[in-house]
Amino acid sequence: MTISRRALLAAGAGAGLLTACGSHTGRGDDAGAGPRLSQWYHQYGETGTEQAVERYAAAYEKARVDVQWRPGNYDQQTAAALLTDSGPDVFEGGPTLDQIQGGQVVDLTDLLDGVKDDFNPAVLTPKTYDGRIWGIPQVVDMQLLYYRKSLLRDAGVEPPDTLDALVDAAGRLTTKKVKGLFLGNDGGVGVLGGTPLYAAGLQLITEDGKVGFDDPAAARTLAKLHRLYADRSLLLGAPADWSDPSAFLQGLTAMQWSGLWALPQVQKELGDDFGVLPFPKDGSGAPSVPVGAYGAAVSARSNHRAAAKAFVKWLWVERTDYQEDFALSYGFHIPARLSLAKKAGKLKTGAAAEAVRLTTEHGYAQPLLWTPAGQTAYQDALSRIIRSGANPETELRAVVRKVSAELDRVRKKS
Template identity: 80%
Template sequence: MTISRRTLLGAGAGLGAGMLSACGSNTGRGSGGSGGVRLAQWYHQYGEPGTEQAVERYAAAYGKAHVTVQWRPGNYDQQTAAALLTDSGPDVFEVNGPSLDQIQGGQVEDLTALLDGVRDDFNPAVLAPKTYRGKVYGIPQTIDMQMLYYRRSMLRDAGVRAPRTLDELVAAARTLTSSKVKGLFLGNDGGAGVLGGTPLYAAGLSLVTDDGKAGFDDPAAARTLGKLHRLYADKSLLLGAPADWSDPSALLQGLTAMQWSGLWALPQVQKELGDDFGVLPFPADGPAGRPAVPVGAYGAAVSARSRHKEAAKEYVKWLWVERTDDQEDFALGYGFHIPARISLARRAGKLKSGAAADAVRFATEHGHAQPLLWTPAAQAAYQDALSRIIKDGASPEGELRGVVRKVSAELERVRHTS
């Protein structure tokens, strides 16, 4: 697989001047036309077979404009960031964002009106990072999410129940660890890369508060992150697996009893393990804790430099608001994802039972996405500290004090950016 939707749940790529050469372009032509209007639509390169043909088919069905689909390999975020500064970029484009800089810089159009009457039907966790000062700048397409997989038989044989709290997870991982099997796999780095802010949300905190401040300036944050080091120190974590956390092979091969991975892995896990697995959100920690599920969504946006902004908005509304059958097809026809619309997620046949239904419930009830105000600089500071806490046993209190200072300064900076 080259690039897949799961990449949006990792750290964002750096933005800057980048590659502008058109790569892998394909065209879908509408049969009608509003005065011959032509729209260029960009997608990042999906690794799931059939996705490219599907988006070409959607574009070809649109009768009010000629829509040209460009399938763009490489560093897509960098490509779009550079293209938005020129007159040769796309009219409509898929984006893991838009970013705060793009919104504040006036590079993307306000799409709030497109959601009139249906805004409440979009999963609020993924709509929030595409919203700035009450205005929506991207229409979520599909949701990806992460969760904890576990082997039922391994837990049953060890007399361990599926963990509902972080303390239970730490204890279960220790009990399940033997000379041949590790209790838990959070990635080959011990979880520093993939977990991000999820443990903070599990403690009842957040990365950024509703009023734009660091959301983890609280003793509970240090207590929770310290427990992640306990997993590492207990040697309960699988490290050095043949494939990293996004691939379920460690669980399937019996290298670990529990593994953190994504919804995309569910069909493979179900095929190979049958009923011998279950799924859980990241478990709650502390008296104010709550289960936590990281979610993310690529969205459709409109460039402010488009010569056909209103036509582009009309097309986005047609495809990502009105065409619910296409939205369900895009989510579940080529890979395994959750439609961004709550009503579609509830009605989709593939998501109505078993672990898939559990995943939809987790994402709806416990989902959290990386906040719009959480900038790359804030992410880097937090990520570095988390790695030192987990792997090196650095003081959680000391590390978090430094991160709070850096993040607070960064949030102050973006609040004063015009």
């Protein structure tokens, strides 16, 4: 898995970007029937994933599907390609709000007739705009808190179920050799995003399209993140960042925020000496679990839109065997379909089963209206709050103004 894909969980090119730089199905020009479709994926890090999607494409009998594996800045490449006639028919992406509002992607609502309720709503909602579905979720990635059972037991610390308890536990678990908590080398600025706000019972953007954290509770919650930093209970400067579990496995920290993808490695090295938790609730809020998912989308510039839609339906709606294989045979993810996540053997027991439960009960994804401009304003303020102790109320007031202006801009385009 690439870092860009993980970041999807808190997302003017020249012609060179639009040339094929991946692979294909291996089928000859005369193989199969129907039109030739181009399908783009970002470059996954998991061994076997590329060969798997080529195998899926080769099995499709109603079109000839060429798979392109796209290294480099995939999102930039795709955004540029969608403005030309040389782009993909089917591509992996959000899609973004700009792509939807710009008419660059095809409405896929009808593909989920009769099965929409079986898709995890946390990852389907950000692919829905104006009541229509613009991308079909592929797999669910999630973030969660790992803790070392033996270290907590030796320190007389219970697994924290509130943010106050997390702050307290991190301090009590910190020794000369071990830090209590690792949220990333920047103290959590880059990875946490809106997770603490959801834990406080707030949102980034409300369902009616307004700022969801214009509330005193937001400032109180973010101030507690600075306490973690100021108390020196956070691990900083680890050899690898939050997405890699090595700091946790090497005993540098008693608790670490990371992703579901780390679970097999953690389980292999620690056995039963670990547990997983959501980001703990604060005040009257609820536990929070950030989730994300790439979706399969269809370019509006495709010359074979109907055929492309039919292929997407076949692969990501009908072929549940391929969907489970894609999620669990190469990396470690949760299928986007609730029924598949429930029955998958690798997700039925232990920490994996708990992760599925937490995702189902407490999962949230960044809303479609949470644009890059709003996200940048919030992240900059979060950095000043956590690392510099800036006044949370003052910082958030400025962010609310910027995000409100951005939402007004977006609404004018719709």
